Amino acid sequence: MKAEESKHFNDAIYEVWRNGYNPDNIDCDQSADDFYNGMTPEYTANREIQEQKKHIEAKRERESNAEEICYNCEVCCNCYGRD
16 A cells, blocks of 8 residues: 555544544554545545444444334333343
8 A cells, every 4th residue: 555545544544533433443444445546535535434324323223123122022122121
């Protein structure tokens, strides 16, 4: 990885972290593609943040839907411990 490419990647990592998201999820190859396509580190970070937001929202929706389906079986994670 060249110095400029590495700086782009590290700046993107910092931006993702600074915004409260997981910097470990940044794809090094995608970051390199962004760098060679003339994109800024902020672009790379924003793309990753949007991707993480989609995953977080999808997870919340799945969990919300799971809580709505309750068969009072006392076995599944949604029912266990309920009176």
